[in-house]
Amino acid sequence: MGLSNSESSQALKRTVIIAILSAVAVVLGIVEAQIPLSAMGLMPGAKLGFANIMILTCIYFLRGRDAFMLVILKTLLTAFILGTFSSLLFSLFGSLLSFIVMFLLMKGGRMQLSLIGVSIAGSIAHNIGQLAAASMVMGTTSIMYYLPILLVTGIVTGIAVGYAVRYLVSSLSQISLFEEFLR
């Protein structure tokens, strides 16, 4: 392939990190699917967005295309395991919008927003993406009734995810696998 030794070892490390992060993201996705949020009086179908922890961590350490790969892998694998193909389109739409927003904020607005702010923006974008996909498929805007509730829950889950990412990043930075990806 014409890669030098250090280049190929870095490429291998990237692949390993993506694999580990997507495995954890899928497990978190399965765990949160077991939590009956709607039974607690919240918006049915709302999720805590734990998998976002892994995606934001990946954006922090690796390149945009690596994180994009992680988003696709996580969404497809979770749909395969949970058998929720009917909602695959919605979760893909939400995840991709969330990824794009977080990626742009990390590249451009890193000076202004901390990881927590980026994570809040990401989870709001996820909710808006899913609602937009849903209202397009259903051919109606009346689902937007749930937008305000989702905005508020997005802030709460975004803060939780943001703090988790902050702790995870500082711990992972001490592992040799992540050493050369530090900023």
Added chain:
Amino acid sequence: MKRADMLLIAVILIAALAFLVPRYLSGNEEKGEQGKELVANVTVDGKHYRTIKLTKEEQTIDIRTERGYNILKVHDYGVEMYDADCPDKVCLGFGFITLPKQTIVCLPHRVLVEIASGAGEDEIDGFVQ
């Protein structure tokens, strides 16, 4: 958290409030007009399926499509999704709804139930494609 984070949270909260406050006010008005008849518009795949009067008496509505079935139950001037064979059962989580503009959505079956006030015959207005 930085100052920009706080600003972001504040902006989002204000946006959410801007949606919620007018709805809360109009919701109170609607409650004042007692005796106004409410209907539930059922839409499948973006097409109008049925309009159901929300009565005090119990009635069950069977929605059968090629994707599966959804059973709605109307009682006490409200409606709830009683049973469905969709994979995620999210629609069952919406609970019992009684106020105009409230909705029940079953995404896998593309079923939408929306409450509207039944005054006049203009409930078709909501189905512009």
